[in-house]
Amino acid sequence: MSGAAPPVPPLDDRDGVIWLDGAFVPWREARLHVLSHGLHYGGSVFEGERVYDGRVFALSEHSARLVASARHMGYALPWTAAELDAVTREVVAAADLTDGYVRPVAWRGGDTLRLVAPDSRVHLAVAAWPWPRIFTEGPRGIRLRTSRWRRPAPDTAPIRAKAAALYAIGALAGQEAEEAGFDDALLLDHRGRLAEATGANLFLVIDGELHTPPPECVLDGITRRTVIGLAGGLGLPVVERHLAPAELDRATEVFLTGTAYEVQPVTGVDGRSFPLGEVGAALTEAYARAVRAGGADRSGYPAPAGAGSDTG
Numbered sequence: 302m303s304g305a306a307p308p309v310p311p312l313d314d315r316d317g318v319i320w321l322d323g324a325f326v327p328w329r330e331a332r333l334h335v336l337s338h339g340l341h342y343g344g345s346v347f348e349g350e351r352v353y354d355g356r357v358f359a360l361s362e363h364s365a366r367l368v369a370s371a372r373h374m375g376y377a378l379p380w381t382a383a384e385l386d387a388v389t390r391e392v393v394a395a396a397d398l399t400d401g402y403v404r405p406v407a408w409r410g411g412d413t414l415r416l417v418a419p420d421s422r423v424h425l426a427v428a429a430w431p432w433p434r435i436f437t438e439g440p441r442g443i444r445l446r447t448s449r450w451r452r453p454a455p456d457t458a459p460i461r462a463k464a465a466a467l468y469a470i471g472a473l474a475g476q477e478a479e480e481a482g483f484d485d486a487l488l489l490d491h492r493g494r495l496a497e498a499t500g501a502n503l504f505l506v507i508d509g510e511l512h513t514p515p516p517e518c519v520l521d522g523i524t525r526r527t528v529i530g531l532a533g534g535l536g537l538p539v540v541e542r543h544l545a546p547a548e549l550d551r552a553t554e555v556f557l558t559g560t561a562y563e564v565q566p567v568t569g570v571d572g573r574s575f576p577l578g579e580v581g582a583a584l585t586e587a588y589a590r591a592v593r594a595g596g597a598d599r600s601g602y603p604a605p606a607g608a609g610s611d612t613g
């Protein structure tokens with residue numbers, strides 16, 4: 302660790318306010334009870350959003366996904382997506398944030414520890430704070446290590462939910478990758494096909510086309526959708542299909558997409574090396590422009606109200 306790096310205060314010991322269940326509370330007092338259902342059984346759902354120039358990129362899509370994630374986990378949020386949008390804007394304004402990160406999180410409370418708890422109260426908090434890019438400020442590639450942990454099948458867990466339970470897998474995979482000296486883990490799906498990193502979707506450039514796994518066993522990333530749209534604008538064909546790990550041998554570039562990662566080039570997967578290529582650079586630039594130029598608050602994520610639909 303560099304001696305020059307300023308100490309990062311722990312997340313639970315900062316000044317400011319957090320929105321909790323309808324009101325702002327002092328940052329350090331935004332607490333939940335130790336007997337909360339969401340803490341014990343992994344059913345909490347959350348979002349990760351980025352603020353650019355004071356506005357949350359794709360806010361309504363994130364709010365809609367949060368509502369849908371709760372529904373996939375068997376409960377209803379006491380707030381609509383539109384109300385979440387409004388609350389999030391208030392939180393960003395209260396934090397006086399120009400560029401940063403927003404974390405809404407919802408969970409069943411401490412009414413009961415019965416596993417089946419349909420009447421448990423649902424809580425919601427929204428916090429926002431300044432946050433830089435997670436790996437690097439410059440166009441540096443990262444190195445991934447294929448994990449022994451896999452993304453579960455869609456009939457094993459509600460894969461469309463951005464739910465805490467699923468992040469237990471990513472946390473294990475990421476820790477093992479870092480302990481082995483890599484930046485992040487690459488997870489395969491339950492059938493051994495390429496899936497995603499711990500917090501980002503995967504793209505391979507093969508013969509000048511973008512190839513990415515369909516959102517069956519991976520999170521249906523909002524950045525992924527954005528990048529697919531941007532690729533269209535750049536005349537880059539996009540193929541959504543299942544990919545075998547051996548297809549990495551044919552890839553001329555590899556990159557990840559995610560709210561936190563943005564467009565993140567990958568320069569290594571296990572023993573393979575990839576260059577920082579033109580396609581990744583063009584999409585990095587296009588994405589950086591999109592998030593700051595009117596992309597905030599655009600809608601497009603499927604509305605959770607879609608009765609019985611599984612597209613959330």
Ligand SMILES: Cc1ncc(COP(=O)(O)O)c(C=O)c1O
Pocket residue numbers: 349471497498499500501502519520521522523524525558559560561
């Ligand atoms: C497992 C996983 N995959 C993909 C993504 C990318 O999703 P998004 O682009 O919506 O941030 C994330 C981040 O939320 C994630 O946690």
